[in-house]
């Protein structure tokens with residue numbers, strides 16, 4: 434008669450598998466604080482205890498039927514701790530007599546084959562892999578588990594929500610309050626790449642939209658270049674709807690515009706213009722001498 438796996442091992446495995454399943458099917462449900470999760474655990478543990486008691490009864494009945502010798506052997510075996518047994522079974526080497534019992538009746542050239550039972554660690558891994566695979570496939574098929582696009586969409590949503598929340602409370606940046614800051618140039622450049630490059634081209638050298646690095650301007654609405662750019666972003670062009678009012682139509686916020694305007698100030702005033710000879714667009718509009726510095 435074989436000794437049984439202790440209930441503590443069953444409980445540990447059950448807890449492991451349950452957490453695995455919750456991680457896959459409901460990872461963001463904060464299941465650790467859900468009464469459903471703990472209820473399920475409790476029921477599973479109670480069922481395992483019932484199973485264990487039935488096992489005890491069956492074992493007692495079977496034990497009675499054993500011969501004295503078998504009884505002694507069983508009790509001896511039972512004394513060895515479970516993990517010790519597991520370890521032994523993984524590395525057990527049969528004695529010569531035991532080998533005879535499991536020797537398969539064929540051979541070639543003196544090579545014979547033993548009918549070993551599979552080691553427990555191998556079986557354990559096999560069943561773990563089997564169950565994991567089934568849970569994984571079900572989770573993949575029916576939930577968002579392991580779908581990077583779904584994760585990205587969700588993350589983006591939370592991110593946008595937190596930005597919207599920030600915008601609600603943060604002080605508004607408008608034409609009045611917008612300030613040039615050299616710290617904004619780098620971020621402004623990134624925003625320029627996403628929103629403006631399609632028309633004003635790399636580095637603002639001009640394309641569909643005018644060259645933003647030269648001294649010529651079609652629209653002159655403010656005294657300083659920084660504010661003039663901000664004005665354009667708020668109101669768009671009055672003569673050409675291709676240049677949209679980016680702030681008013683909600684594409685960018687005042688805060689973004691403040692950064693983009695800093696970048697355009699930088700490429701217009703702090704670096705050399707990109708001339709037509711260098712691939713820049715020809716000057717459009719009139720030459721402008723901006724009165725105020727960068728405010």
Ligand code: HEC
Nearest residue numbers: 628629632641642643650651652662665670672673675676
């Ligand atoms: C769909 C194309 C397009 C996009 C995108 C675009 N612009 Fe323009 N932009 C134009 C055109 C066309 C003009 C010229 C308008 C006019 O003739 O009055 C212009 C004019 C301007 C002017 C005034 C230039 C002048 O000489 O008067 C500024 C400043 C400007 N854009 C900045 C931006 C910024 C910053 C962005 C990105 C947030 C941007 N634009 C995105 C097409 C575009």
